[in-house]
Amino acid sequence: MSASLPMQTAQVSEADHQVVRVPRRRFRPRHLAGRVAVNVTGLIVIVVMAFPVYWLVISSFKPGKDLLTRTPQFLPTHPTLANYADALSRPYFWTSVRNSLIVTLVTVALSLVIAFLAALAVSRMRFHGRTAYIVMIIMVQMVPLTALIISLYLMLNAVHLTDQLVGVIFTYLAFVLPFTIWTLRGFVGNIPPELEEAALVDGCTRMQAFRRIVFPLVAPGLVATSVFAFIQAWNEYVLAYVLLSSQGKQTLTVWLAAFTTQKGTEWGPLMAASVLTAIPVVVFFLLVQNRMASGLTAGAVKG
Amino acid sequence: MTSTAMSPRATTQQEPSGPSLRPRRRRGDRMPYWLVLPSVVVIAAVLAYPLFQLLSLSLQQYRLKELLKGKGEFIGLKNYQAILTDPFFWQVVLRSVLFTAVAVTATIGIGTGIALLMRRMNRAMRIALNVVLILVWAIPGLVSIVVFQWMVDFEFGVVNYLLTKLGLDFDKHNWFENPVQGFAVIAALVVWGALPFVVITLYAGLTQVPRELEEAAMVDGATGRQVFWNVTMPVLRPVYVILTSLSVIWDFMVFQQIWVMLNGRPTPDYYTIGVYSFVQSFGVNDYGKGSAIAVIMVLMLLSVTWIYIRQMVKIGEVK
């Protein structure tokens, strides 16, 4: 990618690097008016994006008769924790949480390692079959999952991997990998190979060069892809439902589906449960974000 | 997010570059094969057989009866013929293309705006926006669709309530009676749901753009727009290629949002290719036809994203 940067920008950077590094300023508008405009627009964006989430959260605190009212209740007039109590008291909640965590974390960890290796190869190296590999990665994402479910089940059943978390993890990996490889490829591709090579010339081992130079620069990409992988695995329903048969093995999304019976769906408890299932995702994101951010600073300083 | 921490990276840009310093491009190096091996193994192990089955089923008469026997009847391209000669299918394709064009443009446009805005916000707001985005993303799809459905409900919807409060006549307004309005609501839901992914990925990409380059260009008198197109965009191009292609893929296959929003009973005005394939095939157990539709969808998506894919492949080879 670095080679496709327009020439003039490369020249600019040559010319200014000593000068510009001194101010170390943040990318912020200088004028007060500009800053106000930015923050007001930002606030509007936050409110619009957050409103449906807000509606979900307050609904989870409303009793049944207040869920749909002709005059909307922007704050619950009869706040209650009954929905949460109901959701938490259902059988298999904690086993489902555990299963979901195992499946998701293993999928994320494996996918990051595997995808990072593949991204290095694809973005840095020339080899026979590279084009075919990229086309395969892209095409795999275009196939609708529903069309593959039955074949997947039959295959895993034949090797006794149905009703096993391992089977689900492998399947998720295959569906998450194309995206993670593709995205990391973009991030790795943006790192000039010269940088690493310079490190090698300076006497670093290849591992050190990776750790000190490549890894920190790819970190934001790793955050984005790990969150993607986490959410894909955490929220997947159909595969988990078809591949896992015993309730002790089910994941959270399958557990959520049991809120719908012949009599309809119990929306209050379902919304409370959805809020609960969203919390680990947010926690994961904040953790990863902080880790990566600190790793980033450290790496950058060393580099 | 540490925006300042990224600045030292700019120093890397002017390392001397010369063709002589590229030891790993040697031919015959086995390294790349070892690196891609794990991913090839996983993807092939899980997907090779189902994908082969998909192609094979699309050439067979394969319904519930055949599924039980595990054996279908080979009928050549008859499934494809039946689908491609149905004029309704082409209406549906056209509707899907229009929907995809609108939704993808909105997703990428608004996403870019928010990502750029995020760089200029103060820290507290950025964190707040980040958390909101993650929450939007983390809510199970089905539930967020139902929340939207409630918000635009004709009798109890908060949207009609607020619009009426503003003095507009939206009391008992039915958003789904007119498919154009209905699709506007669905597009809003789809874009809203896709924004977290787009913004977070774009923002991560933006951190790779050397600040010094942009600022120097500003100092040199370039307008904000020029800086974006000439400095920021080239670095972000691979990320844009990915985001646009994925949005095209997802929006073209949109199913769940329409299906759930309309309580599993969309009228034919609301059929997109995703809904159509479900209704015509998976819902009534014609696996042969369902597979054929899936194959047709892949071919259509490939033809649309082909330009991008070629660029992807090229990007690497130029180096």
Place this chain on the structure above:
Amino acid sequence: MKFRKLLIASAAAGALALSACASGDANGGSSSPATDAAGTLTVWLQTDAQQGWPELVDAASAAVKKQYPNVTVNVEYQTWPDHLTKLDAALAGSTPPDVVELGNTEMTKYMAAGALADLTSQKGNFDNSATWLNALTESATFDGALYGVPYYAGSRAVIYNTALYTKAGIASAPATYDEFISDNDKLMAANASDKNFSAYYFPGKNWYGAMPWVYDQGGAIAVQDGGQWKGSLDSAEAQKGLEALKQVVLKYSKADKTGDESKQDQAFAQGSIAAIYGNGWERGVIIDPKTGNPDLKDSLGAYPLPSLAKPGTTMPAFLGGSDLAVTSKSANQAWAAAWIKAFTSTESMTAMVKKGVLPNTTSLLDLVAPADQPFAKSAANSWFVPTSPNWANVEKANVLPNMLVDIFTEKKTVAQATADASAEITKILNGS
């Protein structure tokens, strides 16, 4: 209470059976009825049983265990969304479930494909098989053979707010169609100031609520003639019924003419609605604090829709519910049938009735609580959708909801809308 004791004993035995199956027995059983054969019987029930009557499930498993001591029963609860996808996958595989619960409208395509075992010769073994609810038996019958055992029913009637009726000066539920109309007029007049008020709330796509008007006149969705199906909504009878319904909807309903009934319970719980047409269990939804308004508990009544065509009778209701079937690939047919027999026994059904579920047999309808009697009454007089394997396609294509929307929004006349729908139904039902 002998029955109570039996329940407790069998629940304990059921717990044993469950813990036994945790240790797992991988040997596939044989279909030989030898009582000492060993193996695992897999039963797929929907979550309704787990939440409503798990002890009856345990009791059935215990009964099988008693008869076949070396059999472990493994009950797996399924969720409604996508359970058919899972069933399809399992049927294609080598280890399908032995017993499976299917919604009564889901039966036909599996019967037609040969996925379910023929139980015709064993029919007499099941309790109450002579008095099973007609519409349920019909849903489990294909080409004259029986492929399933009725499990429980859900029937529809008018659910009404007695307080609003009383306030409008109506002393008792309408017994004739004329009273139904005059009561609705009174209700509209008494609540003229409330612009949201519906005397009879009817969302446009509610075809389960519309078809009683058709069947009441002697009409039908489709009729079978020499192996060929023919859509018959364009008959004079059907049109007459739909015309009458159209007048009711236009005059007494403020519901969304293009919407469906999925939110009608929540709407009813808000007040401003005097009556809806709904399933018996919807009353539970209306007064459950999690989903509705418990204050309505004492002002909730029900009555079967009075017939327009035959005064003194009621309009036939659509019967929902579930059936239990044995998969044809099951290696444990005898155990599977034994389990179903135990689970649908008179004792088991009696216990289910006490939980407010409509039983599978007319012989137990008298046990239904007085408040549920209107539903029991409509269950006795019920209709079912055409049992063509292609019926699912008619539902998927939304032919009936689309027709009703066209009628109520007056996009098309009744004659035109029914003619179009009939033609489409004929085409789909006879399609390959």
